Amino acid sequence: MNIWKKAYEKWIGNEQLHPPLKKELQSIQYNEEKLQELFHKDLTFGTGGIRGVVGAGTNRLNIYTIRKVIHGLAHYLLANCVNVKDRGVVIAYDNRYMSKEFAIETAKTLGVFGIKTYVFTSIRPTPLLSYAVRYFGTVAGVMITASHNPPEYNGLKVYNEDGGQLIPEEANEVMQEIQKLDNELKVPILSEIELEEKELLIWVENEVDDAYLQEFVQITRQPNDVFQTKRDLKIVFTPLHGTAYDLVRRGLDVFHFPEVHVVEEQIISDPEFKTVESPNPEEHQAFQLAMEKGYKVDADILLATDPDADRLGVAVKNKAGTYTVLTGNQLGCLFIDYILTHTDPIFLKNGRILKTIVTTELATSVAESYGVEVVNTLTGFKYIADEIRQYDETGETYLFGFEESYGYLFSGFVRDKDAIQAAVMACEMAEFWKRQGKTLLDVLEDLYEKHRFHVEDMTSITLEGVSGTKQIEAIMNDVRDNPFTEIASLQVEKIEDYLVGERKILPEERQETLDLPKENTIKYILENNNWLCLRPSGTEPKIKCYYGVSGKSKEESKIRLTSLKGAIEQRFDQILKNIK
Incomplete structure (x- = not known):
């Protein structure tokens, strides 16, 4: 019998199989091509965690593939971290299909090992999960998300105790533990009631959000008298049906931006992302409704975040009066120039800008014109996060990090790309240059003239x-x-x-x-x-x-x-x- 057939027989013959999954398999029991696709391999755990189409089978994301990954993660944590059970793991999730269910399955699986979990009561952005790891001092974090993938996908990202995504060495060890388990259907779990009775499940409401926003005052580059005044900037914001709406609005309030117009149709938390072809701000079609709103209110800047709010897209008006979507490279270089212009030269000598090897070299030219060293990492924000961790030990000063795929981080209180920080700072930067009579496109042209x-x-x-x-x-x-x-x-x-x-x-x-x-x-x-x-x-x-x-x-x-x-x-x- 083929390997995939053995796997299928194991699943369909399991009397305790989750009823929706059993129903799905029964509906295609005579479709060998489809069954082979579901069972011909296991979903692979990589450096970013695991991601796949939601559904039945070993090659799909479901409660059993989630349990298998978390079972391996638990073994890894107990072998490599200290005080694991008391420090626990924090779990967050976005608005995709099955996200909350997968988050609870994660807690149920960790509970068998006596590992305490903090679980958010409602959807949250990825950067808040990174912050929560550091806030609670947990040994790890788990984020249930498929980022900007199509609606049928979901996924799971694992974060280390520093709040960054697992680096390859860590991920490989977790993968080895996962592979030791030969039957994902037999992973033991506790019930939700048992978790609460044993005080292994702690529900998290607004505590982390409030603490996160209190950190925002440290990322502004404006003096206090300017920071405390209302900013004259017309903003249009869309969370693209995802998780960013509340925190971006509150962040803009902290920075005193009163004129924020939201794309009402895209505030709705919709796992189907019905108003866009793809919920990815890297793709210009995602800005269609934001642009329509922008023309109506004569907005200075348009902001779009992806569903789990770790990527930000920005569009600004050009000289023809239409909106131009900035590339990730362009916005990152504008951020560098703005940050370094407004940083005390004393901090520049030991300061570091971080970027990936496939990110623009304009960033290097801009930073070096201020006497600041640029450090390159491999592709993936986990490497930038790990570099920041090393600066905690070396005493080097982290100033800013970004990658070309719309990921930015201003302050190390978060250890992953953070579209909420970036959205607020994009507005502060645009408002600063507006007071100088310039748009962000004007400033970009100045950078090109100076640095090619x-x-x-x-x-x-x-x-x-x-x-x-x-x-x-x-x-x-x-x-x-x-x-x-x-x-x-x-x-x-x-x-x-x-x-x-x-x-x-x-x-x-x-x-x-x-x-x-x-x-x-x-x-x-x-x-x-x-x-x-x-x-x-x-x-x-x-x-x-x-x-x-x-x-x-x-x-x-x-x-x-x-x-x-x-x-x-x-x-x-x-x-x-x-x-x-």
């Missing part, structure tokens, strides 16, 4: 199935074994291979060690501050290519970007043709 015109982009190729995996491997192997020395008439100056942890300096081929974790990523650094980076996706059957170019004008930069893309596409086509 930087343009970034990302392309990807989807290669599915077993053959796709081999093709992605072949591409990465080819660019390693036969490296570029020139791309689109630009000389290669450095090749950084993060899988082997080496940087090669050309043309002399001198080697340096990269002080970063191992990852299957290659970055080519080209002359005149141009670069590209290749990496397979960790969650999808794709290989991604990130590009960063700079030129004396926007036109020159865009032409260069097109040339780089063309050169890479041609190389990929040749590699794929050779392996067919």
Whole structure:
């Protein structure tokens, strides 16, 4: 019997199987293709946790796959952390299907081990979960969310005792514990009543929200007399049916922004996200209703947060009177310039800006013009959070961190990207420049004039199935074994291979060690501050290519970007043709 059939028989033959899941399996009992999809593998626990379509089967997210992950997490915590049972784990969840049920299943599973849990009574943003870990001093945090994935998805992110997402070493140890369990249907749990009777379940209401907002006064860059006055800025805000509405509104109140117009249709907590094609502020269609509202009220700035409120998109009016959506790179550089302009020079010498290796080099140019060092991490905010943790020990000063995919963090009281902090600070920054007679687009143009015109982009190729995996491997192997020395008439100056942890300096081929974790990523650094980076996706059957170019004008930069893309596409086509 096939492995998937054995797994299916185990599930359908279980008399105690959760009735909705049993009903789902019975409805497709003669559809072998569908059953194989549900049972041909287990959902994989990676560095970001676990994510999948909600439904029956080992390849779906359900109460049993949740229990299996948390059972492994409990073993990991008891083996690696101190005072686990008393310190406990804090659990939050967003507005997706089954989110609260999965949160309670998490508490039920941890309760068997005598581990106390703090569970929020209603939906909360991801950054608040990160803060709650630090606020309560728990050994870990669990966030039930699928971020901006389609409605049929849900997921689970695990946070360490510092409040950051698990780094690879931690995640690998958790995964090893998960894999020791061979039957997810037999994971023991306590009932909710038993948890409450044993005082292992503590319901959390507004205590953490209030404490989180009290921290906000430390992120402003304006003097107290300005901070305490009402700000003249017209704001439109949409939480895209997610979790950010209450905290963003309260945060804007703390910063004295009275004129906030919300997109009423998108305040509703809707797991179907009916008013958008995708609840992702990186995609411009997510701003459609916000723009309509913006034109009606003549808004200065539009804000959009993704469902779990760890990403922020911003749009501002251009000279033609229409709204332009800023890229994550553009907004991040505007933030850097604003922060450093308003930071005492005494703190700049030891200050650090953090960004990922696929984030714009304009950030480096801006920061260095203020004498501030930029530190690069691998892709993923967990690496930025871990760097902040190290600064607690070294005494270096964390000033700001961001990644190109709309993630920003101003203050380390949270250890994950925080769209609530970013939304409030975007408004403070826009209002400051409005008083100077400028828009954020005007300031961005000033940065380009001073630091060259930087343009970034990302392309990807989807290669599915077993053959796709081999093709992605072949591409990465080819660019390693036969490296570029020139791309689109630009000389290669450095090749950084993060899988082997080496940087090669050309043309002399001198080697340096990269002080970063191992990852299957290659970055080519080209002359005149141009670069590209290749990496397979960790969650999808794709290989991604990130590009960063700079030129004396926007036109020159865009032409260069097109040339780089063309050169890479041609190389990929040749590699794929050779392996067919």
